[in-house]
Amino acid sequence: MAATARHNVMDALSLPAGMDWATEFAVVDNLDDFRRKIDDFDRQIASWRAEAIANMQAGLGRIKEAVKGVPADQAWEVIAPSFAEALEAVGEALRTYSRPMHEIPEIAERVDFLSRLDAKSGRFIRKQLRRVEDVRVIQYNALTDMYYGLLAFRSEFDDQEGLSFNDGNALGEDLRKLLV
């Protein structure tokens, strides 16, 4: 059971390789190439996202199946090490997309160069960078959703007991006792 579950966790939560923006754009020296790179970026990132989400959902289902009937604490002991790696991988991917592309120094330098090519290029570049920024935000938010999906999965192995509250003040008072 342990080996199967561990393999499933690795399999389910391994993210496809991401795109290295700085390297990709460092070689662009004309506006057509710039647009083509952004088209590629748009396509690659959408397929990356679809693959990663599908992988994760199917994989988490397989993990649940593999540990069915095993006490939650024992099951979690098996899953935990790979799960921590998976969570770290999502965190790393989030860091990759945490900064707008036009703020990455290598790309800012290229953008600056391309903007000066002719009179209309500035407007063209702004339009393309808006596209990239929209894609980045969609990607970042999808990763954030995956992150909370993973935390949700983890919570299903936790102890479910606890006091319930209908009153916000009573809840706050109870929780503040933990901070003392």
Next chain:
Amino acid sequence: MRITPSGAFRRDLRRLDRSVAEDVIQALELFCSDHKAKALNFETVRSRKGYFTIRANYSVRILLRLTAPSEFDVVAVGNHDYIYASYFRK
């Protein structure tokens, strides 16, 4: 609204900086009285059915599990938030 903080959430809360923990508690107090408050930015977790998040501060969200109509378990605290576009201007 009936709220049940789980053991794991309580452990998460103890590990947080005091000011962040206070943000989390205040968000839950607000959620108890007005779960639709705009400041909470209530979001559905699309990758796991039955889960939702609310905002505690700009980088921390609280994970909730719907257990019955108007009943939620508070299951975890996460240190990532959704973002908005920051367009290039020059």
